[in-house]
Amino acid sequence: MEIIEGPFGLRFFKVEDSSVFLGTDKGGWVYANERPRHRVSLPSFLILEKPITNSQFAEIMGDTADSNEPKDMVTNEIIAELCEELSKQFEGDVRRPTQSEWEVAKEHLILPCGWTELLADEATGNHRGAPLDGRPRIGEMIGPLSGHRISQSAHPTREGIYSRIASPGDRPLPKVGFRLVVSPKREGEAARVPNNANLSANIRSEIFWTSVLGIVPSFTIPILRGFGSYATEGWVNLLFGGLCAGFLTGAFWRPRRPTWDLDSNNEVIRLKD
Numbered sequence: 481m482e483i484i485e486g487p488f489g490l491r492f493f494k495v496e497d498s499s500v501f502l503g504t505d506k507g508g509w510v511y512a513n514e515r516p517r518h519r520v521s522l523p524s525f526l527i528l529e530k531p532i533t534n535s536q537f538a539e540i541m542g543d544t545a546d547s548n549e550p551k552d553m554v555t556n557e558i559i560a561e562l563c564e565e566l567s568k569q570f571e572g573d574v575r576r577p578t579q580s581e582w583e584v585a586k587e588h589l590i591l592p593c594g595w596t597e598l599l600a601d602e603a604t605g606n607h608r609g610a611p612l613d614g615r616p617r618i619g620e621m622i623g624p625l626s627g628h629r630i631s632q633s634a635h636p637t638r639e640g641i642y643s644r645i646a647s648p649g650d651r652p653l654p655k656v657g658f659r660l661v662v663s664p665k666r667e668g669e670a671a672r673v674p675n676n677a678n679l680s681a682n683i684r685s686e687i688f689w690t691s692v693l694g695i696v697p698s699f700t701i702p703i704l705r706g707f708g709s710y711a712t713e714g715w716v717n718l719l720f721g722g723l724c725a726g727f728l729t730g731a732f733w734r735p736r737r738p739t740w741d742l743d744s745n746n747e748v749i750r751l752k753d
């Protein structure tokens with residue numbers, strides 16, 4: 481990957497046009513906050529190899545500091561001020577990376593163990609309504625959660641192991657920093673993942689699989705074991721047990737859900753299974 485040396489000692493990787501899948505198509509309800517799966521198409525962009533350090537932050541803001549440790553105790557407002565100042569040096573959009581940009585470049589990025597990195601996207605409940613061009617997803621949340629951001633958190637001791645979490649970006653926290661990207665400015669409305677699921681299809685699917693995996697076995701098992709009378713006398717218990725079994729199976733397994741993409745005409749389409 482090409483390395484670009486920027487001002488203030490900033491070291492960028494250049495990422496060429498690329499795409500990445502975000503989210504999951506698993507049908508179990510425990511995966512609901514990671515659905516729907518979708519492909520994000522990204523234009524070429526620059527991304528910092530490491531989070532902004534104290535000395536880099538100070539120099540950009542016209543101050544001095546001699547620490548090369550990552551800059552922490554930051555907020556969304558502080559980061560926005562630095563991005564505005566650094567924008568004078570670049571033609572593109574200077575900001576934190578989005579989830580998709582971070583995922584595309586993660587093999588080349590350095591995040592010290594025990595540190596958390598604030599990304600650009602708000603911490604939404606799922607991927608419905610997510611833009612498919614890699615622009616930041618902001619301005620959708622209201623109330624206290626509007627200040628939270630999706631973040632990448634590094635394992636305390638094992639390098640290269642990360643987990644995605646939600647972190648407050650409206651108050652400074654120790655060992656919570658950020659890195660920057662320089663990405664082309666997006667124009668116009670973004671094509672987005674559909675906001676709503678097919679509710680009727682999901683209800684039909686849930687009724688079918690709850691019946692097949694829960695209710696039918698609940699009645700069949702006592703009949704096959706020679707307790708046919710209980711299937712009529714204790715049908716309420718069997719029905720309740722079948723519903724519970726169906727609910728539990730639905731937590732971890734249901735048929736895969738749709739994956740969304742763009743066609744050659746920039747229209748949102750459902751990929752074939």
